Amino acid sequence: MRRFIVTALLMSCASVVSAQQLPNPIVPSDFPKLDTETVALGRQLFFDPILSGNDNIACATCHHPALGTGDAMSLSIGEGGLGLGRLREVVNGNAPKARIPRNAPALFNLGAREFSVMFHDGRVQMDRDSMYGIAMPEGRTLERPMNSALAAQNILPILSHDEMAGHPGENPIADAIDAEQIHGPNGAWAQLTAKVEAIEEYRMAFDWIIGEDVPLHISDIGNALSQFITYEFRATDSPFDMYLKGNTTALNADQMAGMTLFYGDANCSSCHSGKFQTDHGFHAIGLPQFGPGKDDAYSDAGRGMISGDTADKYRFRTPSLRNVTLSAPYGHNGAYTDLEAMVRHHLDPFEGLGNYDRRQAALHELGEGAKDWEPMDNLAEVLRITMAAEIEPVALSDEEVDQILAFLGALEDPISRHGRLGVPDRVPSELPLDPVSDPS
Incomplete structure (x- = not known):
């Protein structure tokens, strides 16, 4: 009898969701073809600190597979830090604003063809009117065509003083960036490329x-990193994927109920739509603001800083929800370390902002000078964030919230917990790797 009831429930949920037009299953053509040698080379570059100005930080430091391709912190410590995740410490006496102003985003599925917008504010995106068809930040236009927006964005963190480049006076690359010498034979990109090319093992691989x-050329490095990220962090074999491919038993009763809510009354799919649960658009959801921000007032206007449109203030790119169970904290600045808390914020952003528990933020200790909470202590700024929020409150019971969470769990690809190629034993530069153990 119990089996009959469960089966009836599943069939009922399926019929309701079918009316909401579930996404089509992911197919191989949704991803570009990859070259084995380039993937292997990109793997070495991803974990190698050689791409940093001071040879002390790699792409993987803030996007480590052991930490869900992030670093498990709301805001990262890049240059001047030592260690991984919550164990990372400031070692060079950096000023408080050395904290990276936005959360290190997850890398899952960014190599899929439909991902044409990068960063929380979309400052890199495919654009036919831009140089080589990719819009880049001012002063960072591409020197050559690149394979994708992902490849183009790969060559930007290496130009950030606080992320990977180091600070003026510490190394020639940081000095070049400080002088806005990015392009040309003596520019920062060329200097970074020369560091890689000088290592025989890398030069032979690129041959x-x-x-x-x-x-x-720096574009070759960006393309290699893109191929590795596309291969290593593809996450397309979740229970939800199995369900979309016709396995009606892939989801349990709670996951099915959560799916019905997600694509129905909870209104999640109005933004988290499509095969990867993102519309690739920008939305203001009233998240609390903390950290150094993106301007002198410690605030962050998000997409509005890129578009110049006042209507875009406090809007940020809709993240994919694939492997969301692995990629906390959540939001453009990692405001929530708990997934349920993030879900509940979406249900009522005004309540979430007004009663935000600051203990949700995972921040390294930087002392009183950090002024992390200036925006939240500024009533006018909080009101601006509130007024910009676009989400209409939705009333769900505790049971329904649990069902939403169950469905989000069904978006996790089991392989993503350990990866495909994993962390190499060494890198060609012979520089030390970040610790492999999960410090979270």
């Missing part, structure tokens, strides 16, 4: 890809 007599 197979670009040719023995072809000088290495």
Whole structure:
């Protein structure tokens, strides 16, 4: 009898959701074709600190597979830090604003063809009117065509003083960036490329890809990183994927009920739509603001700072929800470390902002000078964030919230907990790797 009831419930949920037009299953053509040698090379570059100005921080430091391709912190410590995740400490006496102003976003599925907008504010995106078809920040236009928006965004963190480049006076690359010498034979990109090319193992690997007599270019490095990220962090074999492919037993009763809510009354899919649960758009959801922000007032206007449109203030890119159970904290600044708390904020952003528990933020200790909470202590700023919020409150019971969470769990690909290739034992530069153990 119990089996009959459960089966009836599943069939009922399925019929309701079918009316809401579930996304089509992901197919191989949703991703670009990859080259094995380039993927392997990109893996070495991803974990190698050689791409930093001071040879002390890698892409993986803030996007480590052991930490859900992030670093498990609301806001990262980049340059001047030592260690991984919550164990990372400031070692060079950096000023408080050395804290990175936005959360290190997850990398899952960013290599899929439909991901044409990068960063929380979309400052890199495919755009036919821009140089080589990719819009880049001012002063950072591409020197050559690149394979994707992902490849283009890969060559930007290496230009950030607080992320990977280091500060003026510490190394020639940081000095070049400070002088806005980015392009050309003596620019920061060329200097970083020269560091990689000087390592014989890297030059030999690139010989197979670009040719023995072809000088290495920063675009080659960005493309290699893109191929590795596309392969390593593809997450398309979740229970939800199995369900979409016709396995009606792939989801349990709570997950099915959560799916019905997600694509129905809870209104989640109005923004988290499509195969990867993102519309790739920008929305203001009233998240509390803390950290150094993006301007002198410690605030962060998000997309509005890129578009110049006042209507875009406090809007941020809709993240994919694939592997959301692995990629806390959540939001453009990691405001919530708890997934349920983030879900409940979406249900009533005004309540969430007004009663935000600051203990939700996972921040490294930087002392009183950090002024992390200036925006939240500024009533006018809080009101501006509140007025910009676009989400209409939705009333759900505790049971329904649990069902939403169950469905979000069904978006997790089991392989993402350990990866495909994983962390290499060494990198060609012989610089030390970040610790592999999960420090969270």
